[in-house]
Amino acid sequence: MGLVKDSASGNDQVLSPGQIEARIANGQSIVIIDQKVLRVDTWLPYHPGGFKPIQHFIGKDATDEFIVMHSAETRRLIDRYKIGRIEGPWNNLVPPIQGGHEDSNWEEKEKKTPPIDGSNSNHIPEEQDLAFLNAQTKKEISLTLDRYPSLDAPTQSNIIERYRLLHEQVHSEGLYECRYTAYLWELGRCGLLFAQMLFFLHIKWYCTSAVFLGWFWSQMVFSAHDAGHMAITHDFFIDNLIGMIIAAPIGGLSLGWWKRTHNVHHLVTNSPEHDPDNQHLPFLAVNHRFLGSLFSTYHERLMPYTALAKRLVPYQAYLYYPILMLGRFNLYVQSWLFLAYGQGPRKGPAWWHRYFEIAGNIVFWAWFGYGIVYRSLPTAGTRILYVLISHAVTMPLHVQFTLSHFAMSTADLGPGESFPQRMLRTTMDVDCPEWLDWVHGGLQFQAIHHLFPRVPRHNLRRVQKLVLTFCRDVGIPYALYGFVGGNQKVVGSLAEVGRQAAILDECRRVVAGRIG
Template identity: 55%
Template sequence: MARESLASRPQKDALLSRRYIEGLIAEGRHVFIFDNRVIKADAFIKFHPGGEKTVKHMVGRDATDEVNALHSKEARQRMLSFQIGRIEGPWVNFLPPIQGGKFRSYQEEDPSIDDDSSQSSHPPSPVFDAVDAKPGIRRRKSTSTDTSVSTPPSEDFEPKPFFLDARTQQEIVFDKAKYPSLDIANQETIRRKYRELDQRIRDEGLYECNYFAYFIECCRYTLFAVLSYTFLRLEWYGTSAFFLGCLWHQLVFTAHDAGHMGITHDFHTDSVLGMIIANYLGGLSLGWWKRNHNVHHIVTNAPEHDPDIEHIPFFAISHRFLTSLRSTYYDRIMTFDAFANFMLRFQNYLYYPILLFARFNLYRLSWEYLLKGQAPKHGPAWWHRWFEVAGQAFFWYWYGYGVLYCTIPDWGSRLTFLFISHMVASPLHVQITLSHFAMSTADLGVNESFPQKMLRTTMDVDCPTWLDFFHGGLQFQAIHHLFPRIPRHNLRRTQNLVLEFCRDTGIPYAIFTFVDGNKEVIGRLGDVAKQIYILEECRKSAAQDLLSDHH
């Protein structure tokens, strides 16, 4: 049998060697494993509603659990049309190129390469084949074996002090001691039990939406809207702004559900619901949030990759941000400069004041997403950008022009209304950061299973049932990260099953009260602030030693 080449189009059921898959990735192909199938995502990566980077972080990895967690059954079925082969047995993950992975180009004469079929079993697709060479034309082998997008340390930045490296290693050692072994067989057992848990959840109907619960939610939303409008007409502007802020705070929870297709489970229906709530009623882009949030669900709490913890120069939850890391999400250096040095020293004191105004930053990010063309231009979500732009225009017409300018008579009252309405919604930002800021940011390697990583980097908040409306499901973030598409009104019922799973696998389940969770976050921010002082003392000591040597 002739050896396979990268130019060939193997059958969908052909057994592909690990070396062959590595060669595809070395050529820049976006290949990952899903349910023992090899999926080549080049044809749909630009159309992916969740953005390209979520796919890039799965290249070379077994993405079965991530794909199942974040996609509908219909989406997973469509994904199978991009299958190019299959594998046998457990897959040892590669480090994806976006995270710095290195890959060797494929060489036909390499004796380590297994024989595989070289025939294609499916007809050419105009979309799929646009990425590949035309049928019958042999592709050139890559001349480079390095597909890493990681950046070497810049000459503009000093090498990081040794104690920062020591702290990184200390955190890794601590997590390895606290969590189950990263042995491949052990992690495979955790994956198997996680999938069994998912099936049990499905059998118990916990993926089915409780629409009566949403009727109650809509009654609450209507009450806040009516109260805000009534007090606006009575010229009680501060009170009106308060209830508008309450409405925004509550609406975001439903937009979050819709973004995860947790309401109707239909992509377009939930997307429209989410965009109406986020854009037309709240002035925020659901598309931006999905692009950001899906990456967060894939690489949770990774300092270089997770945009939800990349808040330099205002917050740093890991000492690693003190080394001017490069963000793969924003594709820029997160510079630890003089301003960041100053702000981060007081971050534990500035945490709540800054979050009071966090919504203004979300406006900026939303418009940046829409104006810079970061939204999908093709595929099922091609029209979302224009629907969202119309929503932004509608929001600023009714809120900015209709309420602030036309209804409120003077600038003092306008500013009062503006700030109160935004500050009242600020508990949302505390709720979002609470579940991650105090958790691990250590990288335990590519073989850590999806469920273990989610439970290691996410905590839950313990609260009485009657307060569930206030937290909006975000108090069950660890459970939500394990099963993002479970409707939030079913998360409390799911908690007992997850606790049983954690006891069975030995994975610690982090849960704090709201007060204790806030203490943990403030403590983490204060710990990093102290490390900045240590870093500064090290630099001063090094400078003095240098002066002494010269004398």
């Protein structure tokens, strides 16, 4: 983990905004945390969560995001990258990965319509497409600005100050402390589901056995999610080991792949160009901007609005649940690609994770693929049915993943928006009685979780009460829907984008007819 030292001066010099912009323009990775100016170029290949989360904060004050995503031990290490400090408030720049440059100035950029096709895309939609999509973008931004607090510096600074006080309260009330007995209960319940799967497999009730296996996988994922955020023991090694054991040998997936995407998702939530959890073409377009083709900064490629997408998206409200029934197969593919291409860190504390997960996936396919599907099931038809049922049963889990974001704001309000406002604007919570918390696995508190990712899920309901008071004090709307109401909102949002896709397609046909 190399230390970047500036040979020209000591690491306590005061750096001006112009000096910092010049360094970024020269290719340096500069992040500001707690008034400290950090140059993190040499840390990028070591970062266990991947390098892209850091890239999204070059030129920005990442204090709040850094604190809530990292342990106290990690936070103590940042001084090794310090090259100076700033005085007074910092006006965030647009990071290069998001299209920023040395002259980044949001006051000028906000006067322009955000680019529909992404800053790095060579794809140019037709003129009539741009007019339609730009109008939708302006409408979305206008409606969003009307509902949320002003983006002026005093308002956002007040929100940040109140959020930091809230964070201190969460700490002081012990809500970061994990109740291990709660996880013993989780382990017992999952063990019972697995035992029931084996019992029904033994008596040849194959479909019933498949249902219990799907339920077992779904419940285990909740604990893997907690471990991936270091919300169980808060120890990097132990929590990652727990998460990888659940993900790979038990689930056939990769925790490393999930962390690589999920960390970006937590930092640029619901951004069409940047959040990989929103990028599902050609099957789903969660926002009208996908209809003009976008460049994904995560995948580093164009996401074209293809002929297949044009056929599927108008009907996506009807296809939403059937597509999610196949969601687990996509997770296999993404995990295999991540491990095969070595897309995770190859240096630093996570260098060995790839090899552990490859071995774990071999174990998974040994017990599930060979032991259950091949050896324990009598016919090819039964095997196919068993695999399809066990995977389709996990569909409610995928609904839970998407429910809290698909219908929320995707507008880009610029780098001046505070972290807490952005998280609450792009995330909804699902209301349910306390006795049903185990069904949702903590994912019903997504807005709370996005504000405090390392809080153990069994404490999220208590944190919710504090966040409700915070939202009332600063005037940020808190989105809370019942499970049925949340699903209706998501399906309605998908239907609206599908309607826009149909209108756009009809406009193209009319224009093509006139030209012809």
